Amino acid sequence: MRTSWTADLPPEPQLGDELPPPSVKTETLAYLAERRSLTAAQMTDEPLPEGDLEALLRLAARVPDHRRVHPFRFITFEGEARAAFGEVLEEAFVGANPDAPEEARALERSRFLRAGVVVCLVSSPDKEHKTPEWEQLLTTGAVGQNLVIAAGAAGYAVQWLTEWYSYDKAVASALGLTKDERIAGFIYIGHPGEAPKERARMEAPALTSSWSRPRPG
Numbered sequence: 381m382r383t384s385w386t387a388d389l390p391p392e393p394q395l396g397d398e399l400p401p402p403s404v405k406t407e408t409l410a411y412l413a414e415r416r417s418l419t420a421a422q423m424t425d426e427p428l429p430e431g432d433l434e435a436l437l438r439l440a441a442r443v444p445d446h447r448r449v450h451p452f453r454f455i456t457f458e459g460e461a462r463a464a465f466g467e468v469l470e471e472a473f474v475g476a477n478p479d480a481p482e483e484a485r486a487l488e489r490s491r492f493l494r495a496g497v498v499v500c501l502v503s504s505p506d507k508e509h510k511t512p513e514w515e516q517l518l519t520t521g522a523v524g525q526n527l528v529i530a531a532g533a534a535g536y537a538v539q540w541l542t543e544w545y546s547y548d549k550a551v552a553s554a555l556g557l558t559k560d561e562r563i564a565g566f567i568y569i570g571h572p573g574e575a576p577k578e579r580a581r582m583e584a585p586a587l588t589s590s591w592s593r594p595r596p597g
């Protein structure tokens with residue numbers, strides 16, 4: 381059993397508390413410089429120690445959120461719920477693919493068993509709100525990446541997946557999503573089965589231009 385990192389977290393800040401001023405956080409920067417997902421196939425599914433998931437979700441939810449709409453929510457799958465939801469996935473899959481062979485059905489049943497916990501991140505925008513829906517979607521994306529970073533920094537293997545079932549009406553209905561809600565993804569959190577390897581990446585300079593004042597005439 382790993383030693384729990386949750387004991388080293390500062391207490392949850394309360395409204396109006398003075399927070400530490402910005403300072404160089406070498407460990408955070410070094411982690412971001414090498415951060416990588418591990419695929420669900422590269423993780424193992426032992427349960428997370430008690431309190432870890434709650435702490436990870438608390439960290440994930442600390443995002444910029446214009447006018448505090450909190451346009452997202454989490455649905456967690458732990459323990460037996462992972463296998464039970466596999467039956468929902470199988471049923472939805474067979475609904476769309478009536479001739480699916482047993483091998484394909486078994487894959488659907490076992491999807492959530494790849495990780496110790498699966499978190500469904502739900503985009504839950506308030507379409508009537510003054511804050512544009514686009515900004516609300518961006519906030520939800522930030523929550524997903526915060527969760528990926530926090531889980532990785534806690535020593536877990538983590539992967540953000542949508543796969544087919546994020547876009548399936550029967551699955552959305554089984555999850556109780558409202559008409560304005562959408563699945564931003566399923567974040568799989570498990571124990572690392574192997575070390576990650578660097579993947580191909582676009583370097584930031586190739587994606588960056590520097591604006592300057594147009595020359596007159």
Ligand SMILES: Cc1cc2nc3c(=O)[nH]c(=O)nc-3n(C[C@H](O)[C@H](O)[C@H](O)COP(=O)(O)O)c2cc1C
Binds near residue numbers: 417539540541542579
């Ligand atoms: C919204 C979203 C959905 C994704 N869905 C999938 C998916 O269904 N299948 C997949 O292989 N990777 C998916 N990915 C990519 C992986 O999460 C992962 O980021 C990538 O494989 C490796 O990138 P990294 O190591 O830089 O995190 C998705 C990423 C995002 C942001």
